[in-house]
Amino acid sequence: MELRNNYRRYFNFLNYSLVKPHRINIVQMNNEIFKKHIEKEHIIKTRILKWLKNYDVILPYKRSLKNDHQYISITQEYCLNHIENDWNVTMQIILEKYPDYQKSIKKYLDNNNKIFLMNMFVSNRKFVDDYCSWLFDILFEVExxxxxxxxxxxxxxxxxxxxxxxxxxxxHNKLKVKELPLLFIKDYF
Incomplete structure (x- = not known):
């Protein structure tokens, strides 16, 4: 297991006292602070393994999507900020390949504003294989x-x-999720 940087984003596995729930902390990082964090890697591994006995996946806190201070659905937000046709094509492909997702699209994309952002997760190999098979089957067709x-x-x-x-x-798969705060590293060494 290795801790990886994702655009200077890290899961905060250690110190929850730094974090207010559902918030992202921006941390001033230097070599000394980073070294202390890495020295606790065995604690992090132990926590992750314990969590994965009870949860399917570890994710950043889900966020609520808003536009002009009003909550909007995942579909609405995508169409406002990105290319609507790409979204429509993606939904069409999902319905062609995975018709059992139709109700979930309505419920979780068209009528929900909660989203797991950042494309960050920790899970077991089976989850990764299953999810990636599903995702790339869709994305290769979208392409x-x-x-x-x-x-x-x-x-x-x-x-x-x-x-x-x-x-x-x-x-859709009703997975059990352990949500964690993120640390955004402001100055990277």
Whole structure:
């Protein structure tokens, strides 16, 4: 098991006193603080293994999506901030390949504003294999059917789509989730 950086984001496995629930902490990091954190890696491994006996997956706290201070659904948020056609194509593909997801799309994407962002998780190999098989089966088909934007932000389309699909997958499969706060590292050495 190895702790990895995801755009300077880390799960906060150790010190919950730093964190208010459902918040992201921004931490000023230097070599000394980082070294102390890594020295506690055995504690982190022990906690992770214990959690995974009771939970299917460890995720960052889910977030609520808003636009102009009003809650909006995952579908609405995607269509407002990204390319709506890409979303529609993705939903069409899911319904073609996985028709049993139809009710879950309505419930968890069209009528829900809770989302697991960041594409970060810790789980066992079976979960990773099952999820990735499902996800990439969809994304490879999406890739065949959409046009890619010249906008550098929208070129990250598959990352944005996969965050939403991850949330759908978690809820549809009724997985037991352990939510943890994140640390965002402000200065990286």
């Amino acid at each position: 065949k059917r959409i046009s890619f934007s010249d906008d550098p932000y929208q070129k990250r389309d598959f990352g944005f789509i996969s965050e939403r699909l991850f949330t759908l997958y978690i809820f």
